Amino acid sequence: MKFVRWLADIDRRILFLLIAVAVVVPLIFPLGMRVKVTTQAQNIYDQVESLPAGSRILVSFDYDPAAAPEVHPMALAFLRHCFAKKHKVIIMALWPQGAQLAVSAMAEISREFDIVYGRDYVNLGYKPGGDIVIKSLGSSFPKVFPTDMAGEPTANLPVMARVRNLKDIDLVMDLSAGDPGIPAWVRVANALYQRKIAGGCTAVSAPQFFPYLQTGQLIGLLGGLRGAAEYETIIGYAGKASRRMDAQSIAHLVIILFIIFANVSYFILRRQRAEKGEGPKAGPSASA
């Protein structure tokens, strides 16, 4: 019974320490746990595979450094797949720091593929306005983005040669950490212009986008670090997300164990107090 009491009154800092250990150890000594691929991730992969080489894929970097640990690995995995299939990638951002994160992603990707800026990809930079920007892209790309991020006129870039408006885009991939993000692309690019939208988002926001999958408004969804690890698994690339999933899984295991411990100790102590006549509602004074 002493153990149950200790468990109920455990200092929360011990839990923090255990979570830290559960995260750090698998990062130093990777376990190589397998990630099961969901239909949502597979659908995005299949869509990219089904497009003929040279198709125009718009990737919108709608996240900031705070969401980067989750969303950036999926950006890297998706871009790797696009360039492996010889697609043309048009990058833009509805979040101010998204364009700079795209620069960082492309710096890494361009070392692995024989790609040329302006011919195979372009970074159009950040444009404020959310829904209004997407709606304007439905009319004209050059009017919204007369120049790329570096100030080069987009008319001079071969990758933009036959891109007049959203209808010339074969697939939109939105990497989102909020709004403007997936909701904006779905309600404008999909609802008004019937474009195929794929999404990658933080785990916090993933549940609210599942209804879009059921109706087909989203063709697929990568949710959080797990979504990124799934995409890395499909393309056969052991990237950061796959490595981080070991730590994620062990940390989840610790959390689940302590949820079970807390509930078991709560019910044991409640019954004990009820037997002593202290009232069934009295619970442990657990700080955890």
Add this chain to the structure above:
Amino acid sequence: MDGLTLFGTWLAAILTLCILSFLYKDNPFYKFAEYLFVGVSAGFWIAYNFHNLLVPNLVVPLFGADGALPKLVEEGQLDLRLLTVIAGLLGITMLFRFFPKVAWVSRYGIAFSVGLGAGLAFVVYLQANCIYQIWGTVRLSPVVITESATGWTFDWGASLANTLLIIGVVSALVYFYFSKEHKGVLGATARLGIWFLMVSFGAAFGYTVMARISLLIGRMEFLIDDWIKGTLTTLGLL
């Protein structure tokens, strides 16, 4: 890793540890990092918005590269660049909120942006978040029969999923129907709706835990790879 990057990495690592120290208890190191973050963020966003919003959308279209104001009418045509003046004036009206006697002027700018947003969003919100979702539910059949090589088969999984979805949507909607007391069939359906809502909240909470652990992993990875391993590599010890 060059000297400047190493310095930046150490600074980021020390500030990360300062923030994480709050997990032990509130302390001056945490407070220092917190205030520094708030101050740097405010300064960063002011500078960022000036250079990325005001300059490219107001200053450059209005004055151009040569810094000259556009003429009101050029070759018999109204210079459309002057429209940015209206946008600029509407933006300035919002600053009137700082002066109580003329704070009412700010309503023009706010009214314009709210009206524009509402007008633009109304149709697309209705279509994407309401009509599509209703259509997504009413088209579901609780009985799904699929064709296979051996003939027609009853798809148990899909049928159960569709049935649960229909029951879940209807019962959750009933829970939010307050025009009649929740008794009898209505009460039972509403209670079922609570169960569906609780399951969905649980799933959302699970995803939230996953997200927070991911952020912790990101920081820990930075401390291990960039800070410790990066420093040891730069010093030639690894």
